[in-house]
Each structure stands twice: as structure tokens, then as C-alpha cells.
Amino acid sequence: MKLDENFYSQSDTLNIAKQLIGCVWTTRLGGKTTQVKIVETEAYLGITDKASHSANGRLTARTAVMYKSGGLAYVYLIYGIHCLFNIVTNAKDIPHAILIRAGEPTTGIETMAKRRGTNPQNRGLTKGPGNVAKAMGIELSHSGISLCGNQVWIEKGDSIPAAEIIATKRIGVDYAGEDALLPYRFILKNNIYVSGSSKQNEAAIKT
DNA sequence: CAGCTGATGGGCT
DNA sequence: GCCCATCAGCTGG
Numbered sequence: 001m002k003l004d005e006n007f008y009s010q011s012d013t014l015n016i017a018k019q020l021i022g023c024v025w026t027t028r029l030g031g032k033t034t035q036v037k038i039v040e041t042e043a044y045l046g047i048t049d050k051a052s053h054s055a056n057g058r059l060t061a062r063t064a065v066m067y068k069s070g071g072l073a074y075v076y077l078i079y080g081i082h083c084l085f086n087i088v089t090n091a092k093d094i095p096h097a098i099l100i101r102a103g104e105p106t107t108g109i110e111t112m113a114k115r116r117g118t119n120p121q122n123r124g125l126t127k128g129p130g131n132v133a134k135a136m137g138i139e140l141s142h143s144g145i146s147l148c149g150n151q152v153w154i155e156k157g158d159s160i161p162a163a164e165i166i167a168t169k170r171i172g173v174d175y176a177g178e179d180a181l182l183p184y185r186f187i188l189k190n191n192i193y194v195s196g197s198s199k200q201n202e203a204a205i206k207t
Numbered sequence: 208c209a210g211c212t213g214a215t216g217g218g219c220t
Numbered sequence: 221g222c223c224c225a226t227c228a229g230c231t232g233g
Contacts, residue, residue, distance in 0.1 A: 129225070
């Protein structure tokens, strides 16, 4: 069953980010269906979060979608090369979002490999936020699209025991000062599709 | 294995 | 004109 507006517009974004681990993300684009099980997410808590694009209430054409009510996609281009896929959460005017950082491929693996320009056996097929988004066919034009429609949506998957979900600091946000240390990244324990070095991820599990 | 770096373009100051 | 919520490919151990 598709997750709906009620789910995405909950006020506890960290909890949503946690609940998304293990969920199934589907895209049906250009006649191709692709699916991954979500294994890594990162929460961005809006105005008070220095790492967020909406820090200090920053509102531009790009970030405007974050200010809408939960249940939309926020897609943006990073480093001029990669599109990153985010989920807008919380109520209107509370610009929270969750970045999908990695998934485990389940359906349409050939299609994903073709989009990535690699082979289906590649372990990195859907590892890392730029890579999953590309494998899933996400483009800048998808920013603002509803996650309750028939092109891009997420469904509840097998339930994951709480002990299997690990919180760590976020990746690539050193510019955010002390907020760079907040434990807002969630990973599925011991899953090989989680981004970053397995060594660092294991170190995070121990603490 | 770790560590560095060039690629590449929209968004914002 | 500078800054990126990154990645692949290369270097030197």
C-alpha cells in the first residue's frame, strides 16, 4: 500500500526517516518500472538545521517545494552533475526533507544498469544518493512531483527491527558546523548497499 | 586499501 | 564568481 499524505506530513521527520528504512521505492517512468528497498536515509530539519537548504528560512525558487505539505519530491542538482532525490515531510511552511541515499535493487535491475551505464552485477548500482536517483530515472524535472501518484511512490516493506537501524552523522555536510555532527543519517545494519566505507559504518554501529 | 582530484552547471550572493 | 547533501578514476602504500 502506498504511503500517503498522512504519513509524509507527520511532524517527526527523524521518525519518518527511520520508518522509511526497509520501505520499497518504486518509479514507473518511460514505460519502465524500477524498485529498490531503501537502506539509507538522511533527515534535514529545515529552518534550524544549518545543513538544510532551508536553513534560516531560506526560500528560493529551488527550495520552495520544501515549504509545502509533506508528500512531494524535492530534486536538485549537486556539483553540476548529480540529481539527488528527497522526500518533503511535515506540515506546510515547515521545510523538512529526507534524502534517499541508497537502496537495494529489487525490480528492473537491467533498466537501472542501463541508466547508470554499467552492468547489473555492479554492487554500486544503487549505492549513494546520486547513483540511486540516476538508477531510478529521477531528473530535475521531477522536483515537486507527488509521491502519491502513479509515477513515483513508496510502499511499506517488511518491518525492520529497531536494533537493525543505526543512526550516524550525515555525509558531506561539514560546512554546517556543529550541526554536521547530528545523528540524522539512518542506515540498515550490515547492508552492502549502504554508502560510505563499511569500516566507518561499522564504527558507527559500535558507538 | 586510503586519499586526492577533476568533472560540470544551476543557484545564489 | 563561488559554492556545493557526489562520483569515478587515479595515485601511492
